[in-house]
Amino acid sequence: MLIVILACVAALAVTALLSIGPLARSTGWKATVTPLxxxxxxxxxxxxxxxxxEFGAAALPAMAALLALAYAVGVVIRFNIVHVEDHAATLTLNDPFAWAMRVGQFLLAIAYSVSVAYYLKLLAEFVLKSVPFPVSHHAxxxxxxxxxxxxxxTLLTYSGELKRIEHAAHATVAVKLGIIAGLLTGLxxxxxxxxxxxxxxxxxxxSLTSIPLLLGLLITVQGFETSRYLGESYDQATRVRTMRYAQLLSSAIYLACLGLLTPFLQQATHAEGVAGILDIMALVAPxxxxxVLVGAVFSQLSAAIADSIGSGGLIIEVSRRKLGVRTAFLVANALTISVVWLTDPFEVIALSSRAFALFYAVQAGLAVWVSRRTRAGSALLQSGFALVGLICIVAALVGAPAGG
Incomplete structure (x- = not known):
């Protein structure tokens, strides 16, 4: 009972702090919320x-390695926020660099469409695991x-109500972080x-098979790149700073969660499905x-809405506004539904990771390119960007489904 009481108190306190406190109204927090x-x-x-x-007692170091890779990619994106954006303002429409930027946007639009399938597949897994249902019809x-x-x-785009849903999605972040605080307190x-x-x-x-699986989980720590496309709302310095905050805070949450799960790693190795955490948390308190269920639903639905909007918006940009909002969303969501029916939950995690890894590889290439063009970075920095790009290409080629 003490576990439940303290978990509820922590959840309510954090939710209130992030909903009605001074922090909630600050520009810095608002800019941090989107990538977070x-x-x-x-x-x-x-x-x-x-x-x-996959890693047994080495699960925490494996998580740390994945977060380190994500942070390195974040360094690339933060460099591009300043230098690629400034350079892009001087380009003609048919400049090769401008075409490379459009390729990156196109890849991100596809990655967002696939990630919506990933988010909603996980949502369905958590919901169905909590209700009695024949396993044969589960999928x-x-x-x-x-x-x-x-x-x-998709229908909401025809009703003109999508903006309201977008605002609601952002409002759920406080609840989501409150739920996470409650979970960590309980553990x-x-x-x-x-x-x-x-x-x-x-x-x-x-083992050699562990690395592809780890790279296949890149999607689980992705999302910081959204700061790259908030230029109409925040200046470059704010986006760079708040993206770093979002990555550091999320990394702390991931490491704390996995660290506090250490006593349950043996049971975790036998947990079934991507919603196996429900079985583990039942050992803490029923x-x-x-x-877990409320946190999963809030997390997945808000993230799916955000990425659905991002995918539609990027398709509009890539088409140079030849496609309208409704057509862009139809294209994006048709791709998402295809991914839903052609993959299982484990496969869609790896597929999403591969899509984002390709986008990150293009961003690394752009970082090297603009650094050489404008001499904005040292040879050592360019080598670092190239290494990140190479790792992302490997992740796109060999990222393995988490189910085997």
């Missing part, structure tokens, strides 16, 4: 069981549920009350599963 909302999906919920299964029901949500989002209290117990950890393991 995208990064903190349900990745912090699914990574524990998946990494425990079909999940796909139908996801397709109905996507159709509803911390459980561990403190069982401090004397010996830990039964699975053996640490790393009602903690409710925290």
């Amino acid at each position: 909302a995208s990064i903190i999906g349900s990745g912090f919920l699914i990574c524990g069981p998946l990494l425990a299964r 079909i029901v999940a796909n139908v549920l996801v397709s109905l949500i996507i159709v509803a989002l 911390a209290v459980w561990w403190a009350s069982h401090a004397a117990a010996s830990l039964d950890l699975p053996p640490a393991k790393v 009602i903690m599963g409710v925290f």
Whole structure:
């Protein structure tokens, strides 16, 4: 009972702080919320069981390595916010660099469409795991549920109500972070009350097959690149600073979550499906599963709406506004529905990661290109960008489904 009480108090306190406190009204926080909302999906919920299964007791260092890669990519994006944007203002329409930028936008539009399938597939997995349903029909029901949500989002573009839904999605960030605070508090209290117990950890393991799986989880820590496209609302310095804040805060949350799951790594290796965290949290306190379910639904739905809007907007830009809002959303969401029906939840995680890895590789290439053109960075920095791009290409080629 103490675990539940303290978890609820933490959840309510953080939600109130981020909803009605001075922080909620600050420009810095508003600029941080957009990338943070995208990064903190349900990745912090699914990574524990998946990494425990593949890396055993080495799950936490594996998570740290994945976050380090994401931060390195963030350095590339932050460089591009300043130098690529400034250089782009001087380009003609048919400059090769301008074409390369459009290729990056096109890849990001596709990546966003695929990520919507990823977010909503996870939402369906969490919802269906919490209700009794025949396993034989599980996949079909999940796909139908996801397709109905996507159709509803598409219809909203015809009603003119999408902006209201977008604002609601941003408002859920405070609730989402409150739920996360409650989950972490519950895990911390459980561990403190069982401090004397010996830990039964699975053996640490790393193999050649582990690396592709880790790269296949890149989507779970992605989302910081949204700061790149907030130029109409915030200046460059604000976007660079707040993207860094979003990455550092989300990294702290991921590491804290996985660290606090350490006593349950043995059980996590046997958790079934991407919603296996529900089984683990039931060991802490039965009602903690409710925290997980609510957090997953808020996380996935808000992130799916944000990426759906981003995908439609980028398709409009890539078409040089030859496609209207409704047509762009039809194209994006038709691709999303195709991905939903052609992949399982594990495969869509790897597919999303590969799509974003390609986009990040293009961004790294642009960073090297603009650095050489404008002499904005040293040879060492250019080498670092090239290395990040190479790693992203490898991730796009070999990122493996988390299910095997």
